[in-house]
Amino acid sequence: MEIVNANSATLSNFEVMKHLQRIKDSRKKHKGQLATITYETLRYLENTPCAQQSPQSITECLKDLEPFNLNKNEKLMLINSPPTTALEIQLMIEESEERLTEEQVEQILQIVLQHFPHIQKSQENETTEEQE
Incomplete structure (x- = not known):
């Protein structure tokens, strides 16, 4: 092929x-x-998180992420594996330390959480399972 x-x-x-x-x-x-x-x-x-997503939530999230000048692959990673920590954002966004301020990283986390609220629930479930 x-x-x-x-x-x-x-x-x-x-x-x-x-x-x-x-x-x-x-x-x-x-x-x-x-x-x-x-x-x-x-x-x-x-x-995976995509099971809880909808076309509307993805579209709205992408619109809200526009001010951050992310490339297509970075946006795709944020949608496919919604981050819950600043560390995850550093791994997904190339040169994030130079391109984004701490406030912008927090804004991205809030945008992702706003459009994909299920990720926080699944993270809380994982934390609970690890503590047991």
């Missing part, structure tokens, strides 16, 4: 999950490897 244009399109986990759900729900049943890949990928994605 040859990759013709590696940057022609980048999909979020949410978009991949919805597309695979449409494939799974289509009348034409796929057999073999495609069915297995679809099933395994859906099973994985349904346990």
Whole structure:
């Protein structure tokens, strides 16, 4: 297989999950490897933050992130793995220490939490499980 244009399109986990759900729900049943890949990928994605996202929440989050001059890949990472700490933002945004102030990092965390409130709940559940 040859990759013709590696940057022609980048999909979020949410978009991949919805597309695979449409494939799974289509009348034409796929057999073999495609069915297995679809099933395994859906099973994985349904346990990630994208399962709780909506097209509206993603669109609104991206609009609110516009003032920070993030590139497409950085925005994609923020959507696919919504950060809950400043450290996670440093790992996702290239040269974040030079590009963003501490206040801007806090603003990004608040924007992400505002549009994806489920991430705080899942983080609290993980913390509770670790303490037990």
